[in-house]
Amino acid sequence: MKNKTGKIKENRVFHAVNYVLLVFIILLCLLPFLNVVSKSFSTYGETVVFLPVDATLYNYQFVFTNWPYFRAFFISIAVTVFGTLLSVAVMFSAAFALSKPSFPCRRGTMVFFIIIMLFSGGIVPNFFIVKSLGLLNTPFALIFPSVVQVYNLILLKNYLEGVPKEIEESAVIDGARNWQVMVYILLPVALPAVASVALFTAVNYWNNYFSALIYLPNADRFWPLAMYILNYINTSADVLGDQTLFLQKTYIEAAMIVVSIIPIVAVYPFVAKFFVKGVTVGSVKG
Numbered sequence: 001m002k003n004k005t006g007k008i009k010e011n012r013v014f015h016a017v018n019y020v021l022l023v024f025i026i027l028l029c030l031l032p033f034l035n036v037v038s039k040s041f042s043t044y045g046e047t048v049v050f051l052p053v054d055a056t057l058y059n060y061q062f063v064f065t066n067w068p069y070f071r072a073f074f075i076s077i078a079v080t081v082f083g084t085l086l087s088v089a090v091m092f093s094a095a096f097a098l099s100k101p102s103f104p105c106r107r108g109t110m111v112f113f114i115i116i117m118l119f120s121g122g123i124v125p126n127f128f129i130v131k132s133l134g135l136l137n138t139p140f141a142l143i144f145p146s147v148v149q150v151y152n153l154i155l156l157k158n159y160l161e162g163v164p165k166e167i168e169e170s171a172v173i174d175g176a177r178n179w180q181v182m183v184y185i186l187l188p189v190a191l192p193a194v195a196s197v198a199l200f201t202a203v204n205y206w207n208n209y210f211s212a213l214i215y216l217p218n219a220d221r222f223w224p225l226a227m228y229i230l231n232y233i234n235t236s237a238d239v240l241g242d243q244t245l246f247l248q249k250t251y252i253e254a255a256m257i258v259v260s261i262i263p264i265v266a267v268y269p270f271v272a273k274f275f276v277k278g279v280t281v282g283s284v285k286g
């Protein structure tokens with residue numbers, strides 16, 4: 001009884017510490033976000049913490065009537081959708097091949113992927129590769145250099161290796177080819193992993209400003225939203241001209257940031273349901 005009582009007390013202390021840490025982490029993530037939202041509804045000249053001061057909709061009116069902002073917004077949507085679909089298709093195909101023990105040079109290929117994940121060639125070689133392919137100053141420079149993300153590829157490979165082999169064997173016995181097994185059998189089974197990787201990839205494309213900074217030196221009309229916001233933040237008072245607009249600039253930036261996160265926040269609930277869905281249950285033939 002003493003041992004049992006001691007374990008119960010230890011569990012209660014453990015859970016209490018976990019709850020305190022989780023609340024602390026939630027506050028660390030939530031409070032800065034609330035500060036940005038409050039700024040987006042505030043007027044210049046006041047100190048904003050977590051509630052709007054002298055609330056106004058001027059900041060959002062400026063954002064929603066700013067055509068260059070929405071041009072960058074739509075470019076980011078197009079790059080994110082096309083890039084995510086292409087990236088997931090390429091990585092899932094590679095993961096399918098690498099998950100097979102019979103794949104030629106499987107070990108050497110994995111070593112190659114791990115090396116390029118840990119050690120990059122650097123900005124200059126990547127720039128010259130993009131330039132030699134004729135992608136410089138085109139929107140494709142925002143997509144193709146980031147198609148293969150090795151960490152996500154390894155996640156997919158490990159997930160496919162954990163799928164019961166009986167699923168593939170039953171499909172092969174029924175006459176399915178490799179591409180049919182991959183698309184019609186393994187893709188639905190691996191949907192939780194694919195959804196997770198798709199979300200990670202989409203967030204990476206949506207937040208990517210560095211590719212535009214490097215690969216679009218003379219094509220600001222193709223800037224994605226992250227690059228447009230960065231450029232606006234770095235805009236000086238002399239460029240803005242209007243003193244009132246400059247004083248409100250920090251709060252307009254907050255409104256731009258809030259609007260920019262809406263697509264990812266809107267997509268997340270539809271993707272999150274796949275994280276916990278056990279699609280392999282009952283999938284093996286009896």
